[in-house]
Amino acid sequence: MAKDTRIDRLFSNLGLMTRNQCKKAVKGGGIAVNGEVCRSEAEKVDPDADKVTWDGRPVDTRRFVYYMLNKPAGVITAARDPKSPTVMDYIFDLRTDLFAVGRLDKDTTGLLLITNDGQLGHRLLSPRYHVAKTYEAGISGVLTENDIAALEAGVDIGDDSPTLPAKVRPLNAGGPQSSCDDASGAAQKVLLTITEGRYHQVKRMFEAVGKPVLTLHRSSFGPLELDPALNPGEYREITEDELKQLKKCAQ
Ligand code: URA
Numbered sequence: 001m002a003k004d005t006r007i008d009r010l011f012s013n014l015g016l017m018t019r020n021q022c023k024k025a026v027k028g029g030g031i032a033v034n035g036e037v038c039r040s041e042a043e044k045v046d047p048d049a050d051k052v053t054w055d056g057r058p059v060d061t062r063r064f065v066y067y068m069l070n071k072p073a074g075v076i077t078a079a080r081d082p083k084s085p086t087v088m089d090y091i092f093d094l095r096t097d098l099f100a101v102g103r104l105d106k107d108t109t110g111l112l113l114i115t116n117d118g119q120l121g122h123r124l125l126s127p128r129y130h131v132a133k134t135y136e137a138g139i140s141g142v143l144t145e146n147d148i149a150a151l152e153a154g155v156d157i158g159d160d161s162p163t164l165p166a167k168v169r170p171l172n173a174g175g176p177q178s179s180c181d182d183a184s185g186a187a188q189k190v191l192l193t194i195t196e197g198r199y200h201q202v203k204r205m206f207e208a209v210g211k212p213v214l215t216l217h218r219s220s221f222g223p224l225e226l227d228p229a230l231n232p233g234e235y236r237e238i239t240e241d242e243l244k245q246l247k248k249c250a251q
Helices: 007-013 019-027 118-125 145-153 201-208 240-248
Strands: 031-033 052-054 066-071 109-115 133-139 167-171 188-194 213-221 235-237
Touching: 007 019, 007 031, 007 052, 019 031, 066 240, 109 118, 118 240, 133 201, 145 167, 145 201, 188 201, 201 213
Parallel strands: 109 213
Antiparallel strands: 031 052, 066 109, 066 235, 133 188, 133 213, 167 188
């Protein structure tokens, strides 16, 4: 990488101060780059390599960050909302350019990737790469063999074209542990893997076979599996290896 970012722009992108405030902080000698007091707010730095401090404290200036959030229910996938909490309220990072990769409904829980890497985010959502997403749905009713065959082949959910082939795995009694809320009244829990991201797609797919969704939880996104150590509302940075795999699946 290169020294291509002005220090005042960097601090403002990180949400730490405005460019004017940064100018003042520089004047006051409060900002240093690699141990040298910064003399101009126009000084250019390499955010991934230079060591920046503010009043002696290190500043995390990395260009890109990648977080895996276990989204709780009742939270909106948006940067801001006048009425409801949003997923960004859970991320303690002042960067102003963070966004969620894709959208989970307010009542959907589970894995949400949050980053400021626009290029990767865009690729992961592009229909070109068919990134697989697995959901665990608690449904009303029990899928028949015909339902499963229909969901796997592609169903008409009222769009121009039927859904792309999907994978369906009912979690029958005695099967793998489910993370859905048993108090929901769901008759069956089902793992559904899709490679598209249409509006309310999972709910509409189950609706199409007459088995509405009562609970919905995303357990994986591409190569990323939701970390079982994360309680709802908790997040962690993804590992280097996870990032490598994520980049690979959208290449
Ligand atoms: N499909 C849905 O119907 N809802 C979600 O939140 C995600 C996928």
